[in-house]
Amino acid sequence: MKVLVPVKRVIDYNVKVRVKADQTGVDLANVKMAMNPFCEIAVEEAVRLKERGVATEVVVVSIGPLQAQDTLRTALALGADRGLVLQTDSDVQPLETAKLLKAVVEAEKPDLVLMGKQAIDGDNNAVGQMLAALLGWPQATYASKLVVEGGKALVTREVDGGLQTLELDLPAVVTADLRLNEPRYASLPNIMKAKKKPIEIKPAADFGVDIAGRLTVLKVTEPPKRAAGIKVETAADLVAHLKTAGVL
Amino acid sequence: MAVLVIADHDNVTLKDNTHKTVTAALKLSSEVDVLVAGAAVDAVAADAAKIAGVRTVLTAQSPALGQQIAEAVTAAVSPLASGYEAILIPATAAGKNFAPRLAALLDVAPISEIIEVVSADTFVRPIYAGNALETIQSTDAKKVITVRPTAFAAAADGGSATIEAVDAGAGAPHTRFVSDELAQSDRPELGAAKIVVSGGRALGSAEEFHRVIEPLADKLGAAVGASRAAVDAGYAPNDYQVGQTGKVVAPALYLAIGISGAIQHLAGMKDSKIIAAINKDPDAPIFQVADFGLVADYKTAVPELMEALAAAGK
Numbered sequence: 001m002k003v004l005v006p007v008k009r010v011i012d013y014n015v016k017v018r019v020k021a022d023q024t025g026v027d028l029a030n031v032k033m034a035m036n037p038f039c040e041i042a043v044e045e046a047v048r049l050k051e052r053g054v055a056t057e058v059v060v061v062s063i064g065p066l067q068a069q070d071t072l073r074t075a076l077a078l079g080a081d082r083g084l085v086l087q088t089d090s091d092v093q094p095l096e097t098a099k100l101l102k103a104v105v106e107a108e109k110p111d112l113v114l115m116g117k118q119a120i121d122g123d124n125n126a127v128g129q130m131l132a133a134l135l136g137w138p139q140a141t142y143a144s145k146l147v148v149e150g151g152k153a154l155v156t157r158e159v160d161g162g163l164q165t166l167e168l169d170l171p172a173v174v175t176a177d178l179r180l181n182e183p184r185y186a187s188l189p190n191i192m193k194a195k196k197k198p199i200e201i202k203p204a205a206d207f208g209v210d211i212a213g214r215l216t217v218l219k220v221t222e223p224p225k226r227a228a229g230i231k232v233e234t235a236a237d238l239v240a241h242l243k244t245a246g247v248l
Numbered sequence: 249m250a251v252l253v254i255a256d257h258d259n260v261t262l263k264d265n266t267h268k269t270v271t272a273a274l275k276l277s278s279e280v281d282v283l284v285a286g287a288a289v290d291a292v293a294a295d296a297a298k299i300a301g302v303r304t305v306l307t308a309q310s311p312a313l314g315q316q317i318a319e320a321v322t323a324a325v326s327p328l329a330s331g332y333e334a335i336l337i338p339a340t341a342a343g344k345n346f347a348p349r350l351a352a353l354l355d356v357a358p359i360s361e362i363i364e365v366v367s368a369d370t371f372v373r374p375i376y377a378g379n380a381l382e383t384i385q386s387t388d389a390k391k392v393i394t395v396r397p398t399a400f401a402a403a404a405d406g407g408s409a410t411i412e413a414v415d416a417g418a419g420a421p422h423t424r425f426v427s428d429e430l431a432q433s434d435r436p437e438l439g440a441a442k443i444v445v446s447g448g449r450a451l452g453s454a455e456e457f458h459r460v461i462e463p464l465a466d467k468l469g470a471a472v473g474a475s476r477a478a479v480d481a482g483y484a485p486n487d488y489q490v491g492q493t494g495k496v497v498a499p500a501l502y503l504a505i506g507i508s509g510a511i512q513h514l515a516g517m518k519d520s521k522i523i524a525a526i527n528k529d530p531d532a533p534i535f536q537v538a539d540f541g542l543v544a545d546y547k548t549a550v551p552e553l554m555e556a557l558a559a560a561g562k
Contacts, residue, residue: 016511017379026380095357123375124360126348133352138422139318141345160341161437162430169422178493179486214357218383229539235552239560241540247501247522
């Protein structure tokens with residue numbers, strides 16, 4: 001069984017994001033980039049499927065600039081087998097990302113697409129669901145547990161107020177939530193091994209998808225700042241202030 | 249231009265998120281319909297018909313819709329799409345699950361989790377977990393939008409919409425419902441609670457988290473949250489997590505106990521109306537966003553707080 005894991009290169013989640021003064025976006029110059037945390041969980045889960053003998057090959061794909069191959073290299077060090085970059089310097093929006101991934105799925109023919117529930121830059125939480133729709137495949141988002149057996153995926157999902165378990169016919173799209181697993185740290189030997197694993201780089205333009213997005217960003221601004229309030233001396237003072245503020 | 253709102257409900261109760269999404273819809277159009285897709289939802293539909301400003305309530309009913317399976321919901325909604333210029337969906341776990349699927353079927357770029365309607369085609373939404381706000385304009389003729397409920401006031405009752413049944417669609421042929429495991433808790437849901445009491449790494453253990461945070465939350469009728477550090481350390485379950493990678497909350501009162509205030513935690517709660525923090529480190533970043541800060545060890549401060557609340561009649 002082949003597993004395809006789309007991954008995204010984003011600002012490292014520990015970095016404080018700064019909005020550019022001209023309001024055109026956030027400042028990405030000289031900022032530490034890393035694999036989106038949810039993508040990392042998806043890669044880890046795919047690698048575990050391979051280690052359990054369920055998956056035979058784990059292919060990672062990323063859409064973005066040439067540096068996306070660094071992110072793929074991280075995924076290869078975690079245990080993925082090979083990588084594919086759909087190279088573009090454009091900021092590809094979710095619908096077009098899903099269309100590009102559909103083209104990749106049609107070429108690679110995976111039995112399972114396993115991906116993060118959302119990227120922590122755009123916070124859209126959309127690509128997995130859209131890819132499933134475009135392929136006509138079933139979907140299970142926000143997975144906290146995944147069992148693949150006999151052409152089916154048993155997925156426990158984080159839903160409002162608890163968990164839901166669904167059984168999907170493969171092929172299917174599953175998106176990873178935080179609780180699915182705790183990704184391993186790549187060992188030095190595996191990092192060295194990953195350098196020899198193949199990464200193919202293709203222009204995104206070759207996939208026959210119009211990647212111009214339908215959404216125009218008019219401006220990006222700082223959220224209203226919260227001013228620091230006051231320090232209170234005792235718990236009783238705190239309660240008094242909260243009562244005055246009308247929240248108790 | 250008519251707008252369709254997809255109701256948030258659990259087949260028994262209509263959730264307030266629906267009323268809030270109707271408020272966003274009424275900013276786009278005076279012709280607002282609500283679809284209640286579920287199983288045995290006549291009572292839910294009757295409640296939706298009472299929301300002021302709603303023109304018609306549509307009901308689609310099948311077992312797969314009752315389980316909110318994405319394929320089933322999109323199969324029921326897509327045939328209705330031609331009658332609407334925008335479809336608005338509360339940005340709950342269920343809504344965010346099917347909204348992009350619907351958008352892709354309609355070849356529309358979804359607009360996720362708006363917090364403001366600027367005009368019929370322009371919206372504000374948070375990116376980078378709320379560390380930046382993006383104003384975006386859509387060129388699609390039809391729009392599929394999820395709405396962050398905490399950003400909109402709930403539409404009041406007072407309407408009397410007509411109720412019509414529509415086709416339930418083809419269901420979900422490749423997905424089978426296995427089971428639900430819903431938290432048996434009398435506490436409000438984290439995302440919808442008016443007060444949230446959150447604990448951080450300072451609590452030091454799951455037992456301590458349980459012993460300190462939960463009684464305080466219950467005294468206040470609050471939901472329980474936790475920082476990622478507390479969740480990672482195993483003090484609290486993952487679904488308590490507030491932050492960039494967990495839940496984004498905006499209650500009237502957010503009470504942070506022993507939480508330092510890492511960027512990624514602040515991203516999940518800084519839109520709360522009032523933030524109060526108890527932390528023994530006077531330099532903890534949480535105090536930079538807290539309206540009221542108490543520099544104290546939670547071990548003494550929380551019992552004192554419980555007493556003060558009791559004295560105040562809580």
